[in-house]
Amino acid sequence: MRLLTTLFTVQNFAAVTSFIAAALVVAVVIFLIVTSQEDEDKASAKHKVYSLRGKYFFVLVILIIAGLFTSLRFLPYDTHKGTPDQLISVVAMQWAWKMAEGPMDKNPQEFEGTNEITVPSGKLIQFAVTSMDVNHNFAVYNSKGDIVTQTQAMPGYTNRLNFRFQEPGVYHVLCLEYCGLAHGFMVGKINVN
Amino acid sequence: MKELSSIEINGQRKLVKIWAITFLVLFPVLITLGLLMRLNQGEVLDIGIDNFYVFMTLHGLGMAGVMYSMAFAGLWYLLSKKYVRLNLKTGYFVYFAVLIGVVGVTISTLIGKFGAGWYLLYPLPFKGTFWPGWSTLLIIISLVILGVAWLIGNIHVVFALAREYGGLGNILGWQYFGKKEPERELPPVVLISAVSLIPGILAFIAGAIFLIMYLLQNFEPGLTFDNLLVKNLIFFFGHTLVNITLYCCLGWVYTIMPEYTHREWKVNKLLVWAWSGTFFFILFAYFHHLYMDFAQPKGMQYAGQLASYFSAIPATAVTMFGMIAQVYHAKLKWSIVPLAFLMGVAGWAIGGFAAIIDSTIALNKILHNTLWVPAHFHTYMLGGVVLFILGYLFYITHSKEELLKNNMAKFGFWSFLLAAHGFLAFFYSGGLYSIPRRYSDYKGIPMEETHNIGANIAAVSTIFISFVLIGLLIMYVSLFKKILAKNTQDGII
Numbered sequence: 001m002r003l004l005t006t007l008f009t010v011q012n013f014a015a016v017t018s019f020i021a022a023a024l025v026v027a028v029v030i031f032l033i034v035t036s037q038e039d040e041d042k043a044s045a046k047h048k049v050y051s052l053r054g055k056y057f058f059v060l061v062i063l064i065i066a067g068l069f070t071s072l073r074f075l076p077y078d079t080h081k082g083t084p085d086q087l088i089s090v091v092a093m094q095w096a097w098k099m100a101e102g103p104m105d106k107n108p109q110e111f112e113g114t115n116e117i118t119v120p121s122g123k124l125i126q127f128a129v130t131s132m133d134v135n136h137n138f139a140v141y142n143s144k145g146d147i148v149t150q151t152q153a154m155p156g157y158t159n160r161l162n163f164r165f166q167e168p169g170v171y172h173v174l175c176l177e178y179c180g181l182a183h184g185f186m187v188g189k190i191n192v193n
Numbered sequence: 194m195k196e197l198s199s200i201e202i203n204g205q206r207k208l209v210k211i212w213a214i215t216f217l218v219l220f221p222v223l224i225t226l227g228l229l230m231r232l233n234q235g236e237v238l239d240i241g242i243d244n245f246y247v248f249m250t251l252h253g254l255g256m257a258g259v260m261y262s263m264a265f266a267g268l269w270y271l272l273s274k275k276y277v278r279l280n281l282k283t284g285y286f287v288y289f290a291v292l293i294g295v296v297g298v299t300i301s302t303l304i305g306k307f308g309a310g311w312y313l314l315y316p317l318p319f320k321g322t323f324w325p326g327w328s329t330l331l332i333i334i335s336l337v338i339l340g341v342a343w344l345i346g347n348i349h350v351v352f353a354l355a356r357e358y359g360g361l362g363n364i365l366g367w368q369y370f371g372k373k374e375p376e377r378e379l380p381p382v383v384l385i386s387a388v389s390l391i392p393g394i395l396a397f398i399a400g401a402i403f404l405i406m407y408l409l410q411n412f413e414p415g416l417t418f419d420n421l422l423v424k425n426l427i428f429f430f431g432h433t434l435v436n437i438t439l440y441c442c443l444g445w446v447y448t449i450m451p452e453y454t455h456r457e458w459k460v461n462k463l464l465v466w467a468w469s470g471t472f473f474f475i476l477f478a479y480f481h482h483l484y485m486d487f488a489q490p491k492g493m494q495y496a497g498q499l500a501s502y503f504s505a506i507p508a509t510a511v512t513m514f515g516m517i518a519q520v521y522h523a524k525l526k527w528s529i530v531p532l533a534f535l536m537g538v539a540g541w542a543i544g545g546f547a548a549i550i551d552s553t554i555a556l557n558k559i560l561h562n563t564l565w566v567p568a569h570f571h572t573y574m575l576g577g578v579v580l581f582i583l584g585y586l587f588y589i590t591h592s593k594e595e596l597l598k599n600n601m602a603k604f605g606f607w608s609f610l611l612a613a614h615g616f617l618a619f620f621y622s623g624g625l626y627s628i629p630r631r632y633s634d635y636k637g638i639p640m641e642e643t644h645n646i647g648a649n650i651a652a653v654s655t656i657f658i659s660f661v662l663i664g665l666l667i668m669y670v671s672l673f674k675k676i677l678a679k680n681t682q683d684g685i686i
Contacts, residue, residue, distance in 0.1 A: 009559075010555075010556050010558075010559035010560065011559065011625045011626075011627070013556070014547075014550050014556060014560060014565070014624075014625060015625050017546075017550065018546055018547055018550060018621065021542075021543065021546035022543045022546070025539050025542045025543050026539070028517070028539075029535060029536070029539045032517065032520050032521060032535065033527065033535075035521070035522060036520055036521075036522065036523060036524065036525060036527070037524055038522045038524070039522065039524045040521075040522035042455075042456055045518070045521050045522045045523070046456070046518050048521070049514060049517050049518040049521050050514070050518065052514075053510055053514040056509075056510060056514070057506070057510045060505065060506060060509065060510060061506070064502050064503065064505065064506070067502060067553070068498065068499070068502060071498070071553045071554065071555040071556070072495070072498070072554070072555075073555075074554075074555035075494075075554050075555060076485075076487070076554070076555075076558040077487055077491065077494075094320070094321040133316075133320050133321060134314070134316055134317045134320050134321065135314050135315075135317065135420065135424070137485065137561075137562055139562070139629070141627065141640060141643070143640065144640075144642070145626065145627060145638075145640040145642050145643030145646070146559075146626075146627050147559050147563065147627040148559075149558060149559075150485060150558060150559075150561060150562075151485050151486075151487055152485045152486045152487075154420050154421065154424075154486060154488065155316070155420050156417075156419065156420050156421075157420065157421060157486070157488040158488070159485075159486065159487035159488055160487060161487065172638075172639050172640060174629060174638065175629075176561065176562035176563070176629050176630075177314070177562060178246075178309075178310050178314070178317070178631040179317065179321075180317065180320075180321045180322070180323070181242055181243060181246070181308075181321075181323050182242075182637075183631065183632065183633075184242075184629075184632035184633050184634060184635070184636070184637045184638075185636075185637035186637075187637060187638070187639055189639075
């Protein structure tokens with residue numbers, strides 16, 4: 001199971017399916033060009049293509065429905081994740097993160113927090129994320145450099161992101177919404193015990 | 194439609210040539226900005242963080258603007274030649290207004306150092322800026338001018354078509370849903386123009402609303418607007434503009450391709466169903482830009498994924514299969530025009546699949562705002578729209594015989610195509626390694642491996658961009674020779 005979850009990452013899924021799709025497109029294009037010099041009656045050629053289209057349509061509709069049915073069960077929104085064990089309030093600002101345990105009892109400007117926090121592994125953490133100036137994006141990276149979860153930080157709104165850190169270690173928070181000159185240097189740290 | 198006189202035809206041809214020259218001059222300049230950005234990210238060159246974001250803003254706004262303008266201008270010429278009488282003065286008004294807008298955007302960015310990105314995401318243009326207030330004001334005014342120009346152009350074409358074909362419902366093909374056969378056949382380019390330009394009108398109105406908000410904000414800094422509302426307006430405007438750029442190009446692909454394959458590509462009930470679906474999906478797909486805004490109503494998030502997924506049906510089952518039916522065993526001669534159109538549709542398919550991946554909420558939570566996003570829309574643009582435009586420009590400037598003999602242009606085309614897809618492959622791999630987009634460089638990333646991968650991918654991709662430019666310049670030799678020559682005949686006559 002562990003091996004399966006390691007292999008079945010979003011990145012691997014995106015890489016494999018996109019490669020197959022692109023290879024299929026290239027194969028069709030090569031086939032069309034290579035065979036294009038064969039002369040066939042217009043009606044018969046069209047009939048062949050359109051009968052294939054009928055089958056394609058059927059398969060595509062099934063794939064779309066299956067894709068929707070499967071993927072819509074894995075939404076990142078809080079309603080799908082249960083009751084959190086710990087609440088971390090996060091305020092983004094140009095160009096740092098203010099993070100602290102507990103609810104946000106002050107307005108984002110006055111809220112006090114640090115750029116580095118510590119949370120337990122295996123517990124469901126809720127990050128209540130907002131911004132005090134412009135739009136930012138709270139993206140959590142693991143030590144291997146893969147994004148594990150993210151949400152936008154928008155002034156005037158609080159996005160509630162529920163996440164369970166399975167592995168202890170050092171995680172970093174990077175900003176993934178362009179927020180000005182030091183956007184690429186807006187880094188926070190989450191230590192997971 | 195009453196036949197056009199030769200003077201009128203020459204007038205319209207001159208206008209499309211002016212658009213073409215403008216596009217051909219600006220396009221490699223904007224690519225060069227992209228090259229400089231990737232060189233900076235690859236740590237090969239140090240252009241400075243501020244210049245990076247200035248170039249990023251100009252590259253994004255410039256590319257979206259020139260692509261849409263050229264797609265619109267191409268459609269305008271094709272429609273005016275055969276299908277509907279379009280007012281040349283309105284055409285020139287649109288051109289010069291766009292030109293003024295482009296000059297304004299250029300001054301605001303290159304001189305004024307405006308660097309909030311193409312999307313000017315509220316309230317970034319007004320908070321913590323590294324540019325003066327005047328450049329924010331200038332870019333807002335320039336975008337208003339551009340928006341008004343495109344809005345007037347779209348409205349003129351839509352109303353002219355509606356007048357010619359008996360109403361808005363008719364140009365959307367609704368007469369094909371009736372029991373009787375329509376009295377007048379609807380050319381596909383008219384249907385596609387309506388499906389593209391009507392959402393375009395709505396998008397420009399959305400653009401106008403947020404730009405008016407920005408003007409008010411500029412003069413009254415104490416004002417605050419709802420961030421989520423403004424973000425919705427911006428992405429409805431931006432997503433729709435880019436989306437309809439590709440669809441405008443398909444209008445001419447449907448019209449020109451049959452000249453090479455000698456097979457009809459006509460409007461029928463299925464095609465109308467397909468494009469009616471597309472019309473609907475264009476309006477709702479933009480929601481997928483806001484998946485990571487958890488405060489957005491959930492219904493809109495679901496709608497974003499549904500619209501994005503179902504848009505694959507008309508795109509692939511109708512248009513892409515239509516293209517296959519055009520070329521399969523058609524014994525056609527592969528000059529640059531049908532080749533560019535076929536490859537453009539292929540690029541659209543590849544970019545489309547990557548877009549479906551990104552429009553899946555469960556996958557977007559990892560891929561959002563990584564390099565995967567620019568990878569897929571660059572596939573649309575570089576591997577789709579640009580190929581359609583190049584095919585179109587060769588079509589209006591060369592005879593079929595000239596194109597078959599032109600091996601140099603074909604060499605340039607293949608160099609461009611292969612290099613473009615090489616460049617795109619590296620962009621995608623950046624997304625898979627979680628490399629963030631819109632980073633001036635990766636020096637601030639504490640994970641060493643991520644920093645190194647990001648920088649290396651950027652450095653290697655500059656080699657491909659150089660070959661894209663070389664291929665383009667080789668094609669330019671033929672294109673400029675013909676565009677600047679007098680009495681050019683084209684395939685439409």
